[in-house]
Amino acid sequence: MPGVAVAQRPPWVLTRESPELAEEMLCCAGWGGRAATALRMLILVLCAAALAACDDGGEPPGDSAEVTEAAEDADPPPEPDPDPDPDPAEEIEPERAEPAEPPVLAGDAEGLARQIAEAEQVIRSDGAGDAQIATAAHVQQAAARHLARSPGLRDQVLPLVPEALRGPVAAHVEAATDLGALTTPQPELPAWRIVAPPPPGQLLAHYREAQEAFGVEWEYLAAIHMVETRMGRIQGTSSAGAQGPMQFMPGTWAAYGEGDINNPRDAILGAGRYLAANGAPATMDNALFRYNNSNAYVRAITTYAGQMQADPRTFQGYYRWQVYYRHVDGDRLLPVGYDGAT
Numbered sequence: 001m002p003g004v005a006v007a008q009r010p011p012w013v014l015t016r017e018s019p020e021l022a023e024e025m026l027c028c029a030g031w032g033g034r035a036a037t038a039l040r041m042l043i044l045v046l047c048a049a050a051l052a053a054c055d056d057g058g059e060p061p062g063d064s065a066e067v068t069e070a071a072e073d074a075d076p077p078p079e080p081d082p083d084p085d086p087d088p089a090e091e092i093e094p095e096r097a098e099p100a101e102p103p104v105l106a107g108d109a110e111g112l113a114r115q116i117a118e119a120e121q122v123i124r125s126d127g128a129g130d131a132q133i134a135t136a137a138h139v140q141q142a143a144a145r146h147l148a149r150s151p152g153l154r155d156q157v158l159p160l161v162p163e164a165l166r167g168p169v170a171a172h173v174e175a176a177t178d179l180g181a182l183t184t185p186q187p188e189l190p191a192w193r194i195v196a197p198p199p200p201g202q203l204l205a206h207y208r209e210a211q212e213a214f215g216v217e218w219e220y221l222a223a224i225h226m227v228e229t230r231m232g233r234i235q236g237t238s239s240a241g242a243q244g245p246m247q248f249m250p251g252t253w254a255a256y257g258e259g260d261i262n263n264p265r266d267a268i269l270g271a272g273r274y275l276a277a278n279g280a281p282a283t284m285d286n287a288l289f290r291y292n293n294s295n296a297y298v299r300a301i302t303t304y305a306g307q308m309q310a311d312p313r314t315f316q317g318y319y320r321w322q323v324y325y326r327h328v329d330g331d332r333l334l335p336v337g338y339d340g341a342t
Contacts (some may be wrong), residue, residue, distance in 0.1 A: 013147075053274040088134065098196065098336040099322060103139045105146060109153060113160035118142045120165045137320035145324065147329070148176035168307055168314070177305040178296035179227065185326045192236035192323075194338040198264050200319050203231060206265045214279045221268055222292065223304035226318045232264055233323050236341065246271045272308030 008134040077239075106112040122128045123135035144338040147154040154173055161169050197203070203225070207218035225231050237243050245248065246267040256274040259266030271291075280287035281311060307314045323334040 028141050039318055049195045073173035099134065099333075100335045102331075102333050103135070103142050105143060107137070109156035110160055112143065112153075115139060116157070116169055117165055119143070120168060124311060124313050126313075133316050134320050135316040138202045138322060140317050141321045141324075144169075144176040145180075148175045148180055168310075170309055171303050175300040178300040178303075181296050182294060187328050189327065189334075189340050190236060190325060191330065191340045192234050192334070192338070193341055194233050194323055194334045194336050195235055196336050197230070197232040197319070200315070203264065203268075203319075204315075206268040208263070210269050212278070213269065214272035214276035216272045216275045217305065217309070219305040219308040220280070220284065220288075220301065221271055222224060222276070222308060222315060222318065223301045224271060224288075225268065226304065226321060227297075230321055230323050231319055233336070235262075248274075262325050 047097070050326035058089075098189055100312045106115050116139065119136035119139040122132050123140065142336065147157060158166060158170055158173075203222070204218070207221045207225075210216060210221055211218045222231075225246060228234075228242075229245045232245040234245075238247060239247060244261040245254070245264050248261055248270060250261075250269065252274065253261045255265065256277065258273075261267060261270075275281075275284075275287040275291065278287040278290040285298055285302070288301050289295070292298075302316065308318070323338075325332045
């Protein structure tokens, strides 16, 4: 109790701090006359000795146990309030295991709806670990691709998804449908290298730097980055000749890029500069169409950006989406370590 240490302090401590209080205590205790005078002189001598000890670097007399008791009874300093809007990157560990196999999806509509809902809930959870988020994100991605190619199953599954999650799930299926229309299965695997992406915090810093510089909302830059190269996992030139993590044609990079086309920061800033030059953010649809002349592409990017704007934790899932390649024998997962260039 804080009051105990004060009440039991010896008189010299009180004298040093308040001579008037010491005088009052002596009177109340019945000390007067010569005895009081003698005791006052004794107190003054002891006080002077205590001051001398303090001047020499020592501690004033006292009971260390009382000091400790008072310190232990004191209220601890208040802890800082948690960040009300945590950065999505803080939920992701930079070093992680990348999946080597596609997830196994449930074969029935009810089971798949439950699997999708559980994945969406994990991604939106503030307490999920990195491994949980990685697994959930892979299910989220694979399920969207699967339902995009199975309209009948999609119509069975979506009504079974909880209403609060149905909108995001439907949006992912629609975006996967739009992007699927832009590609055709190929007989050969690509001459790419698949590497781990830069840390999420680093990417978010680049997106936000571009937003500050050019006014393009960071969610659009993240969506483009995710669609073009899975946020830097793909290293290689596209069939059209586009290069770098944001997939610039060399001529466009010469006009709007600065630095290295393969450098994540330079490429993201280049994308912001290019979009702004083509009307972003005021006419984002037009800017996105100039980036890739496809209305389906514009819709998909807008959908993904909108999901991140509605809930920034969605970035945790998108950051974990993997590289799938449409092959004539079926979709192929290209894991980190794949090297088709050799």
